[in-house]
Amino acid sequence: MSNSLIIGQYVPSDSFIHRLDPRTKITMIFLFVIFVFFANSAASYAWLTAFAVGIALATKIKIPFILRGLTPVWFLIIFTFILHLIVTKDGDILFQIFSFPVYSGGVIQGIAISFRFFLLILVTSLLTLTTTPIEITDAIESLLDPLKKIRFPVHELALMMSISLRFIPTLMQETEKISKAQASRGVDFKTGPVKDRIQAIVPLLVPLFVSAFKRAEDLAMAMEARGYQGGEGRTKLRELKIEKRDIFSFIIFGLVIIVLFLLRV
């Protein structure tokens, strides 16, 4: 459990997509998210879907695995669809459910919006499937670099993210340890009325917080002792490099967008 947390959903592989610079991936996804809203015809939707599926295939991750990762959001997608069915009142009345009239515009709108939603989720999950959290952190630090000019604490933000990534599994292990220790003293987390169970959480949280603060104090001290004095003058071991494949990807992406605009009505 703790193992899956630190690497997120990341599935290791050496596919073309995996090897892309994380900044390339983040930028393209950001642009994709914007351009999805420009799709307004069946052809343009089909085109974007083909592109997204193409990328999914290129990751070499099994499609059923990717779709299973989307299970929690299926509900949201269906909910969006139904909402649009009910709320939109364009076009002809097709039929009625429980005296709610369903319009043809509603159906079209519902399909379009939930499909858009699906594409967004699919593409962003492809990012987390092919990029480790620490790569994403590095990419964010690098992409936000210009914000340093307006004194935005970019380096600190990235450091905060990486330390959280480092300590999440540790704290998970600790939670497990404490909950076992408390269970052995007779605290019951699993049965009984909700009120009792919530109360049982308290003896779990208190030691957890105490130890987290202790850790934070020790860590700050260790970091200082190891010469940490902020982002200034630091070099980096993990290096991001734009390669030929990144430029190639951007060109392909540009072509995809041009075609998208041709397919619009």
Added chain:
Amino acid sequence: MKKECIEFRNVSFRYSEEGPWVLKNVSFRIPADEGVAIIGHNGSGKSTIAKLINGLLFADEGEVVVLGTPVTEETIWEVRKKVGMVFQNPDNQFVGTTVRDDVAFGLENRGVDRSQMITAIDNSLRAVGMIDYMLHEPHRLSGGQKQRVAIASVLAISPQIIILDEATAMLDPKGRKEIMHTVNEVKDQQGLSLLTITHDLNEITQADRVIVMSKGEVWLEATPREVFAREKELQEIGLDIPFVAKLANELGKVDVPISQQPLNHEELLEELWTYHSNK
């Protein structure tokens, strides 16, 4: 005269205004390229001494001088560049998300060039036998393995002073021997000074000198042999000497002449063998 490396001049310290004095008028000198061990019971102020050396704490009275520089708010960064320190708890000093990133942390802070960094990381991980764990996350390492990584991080920055605060407590006897051997080798090669803090008297045999702390005061400053000879008094301040030393002391009492306090099995054996053939 040898160059002074670390010097405590009448240092007193307490954690809070009204609190008890944790260090009371502590003075000692550690010359460059010497290995010194600090021993003492729990709470005798050993870790506090270590933190005073690289400016994590400041003396309330007296002065701490490191490599000729008094440790003050202004000089801490200069001092910390030269001091490598390993703390007691290996988990809370692991900064990186992987072993490699953690060893890199100190190097990154010092602005070391990337290519040099990679060589330094490789060498130091190899030295502590952790090269195969380069990409492991900390939660997939045992306590002892984390301690090895912490020691590698210190070796990587090639400091002039290394402070190990019970840094091998979680290693098995064999691992501890190996690591201490590695550290001592680096010390001799690069002529740096090594300060080992421990409450295990087995560990002090490799030191040139031992500082015994008790209740925040320097109780004794002597060679390991001299320390082992004072079994009774050590026991009174809560320290137990190794079996070999005890046996030698007992033999001394029944008139087996032991010419010098043995530090290990081999030396004791040598003594007994000499005694036997002279009889």
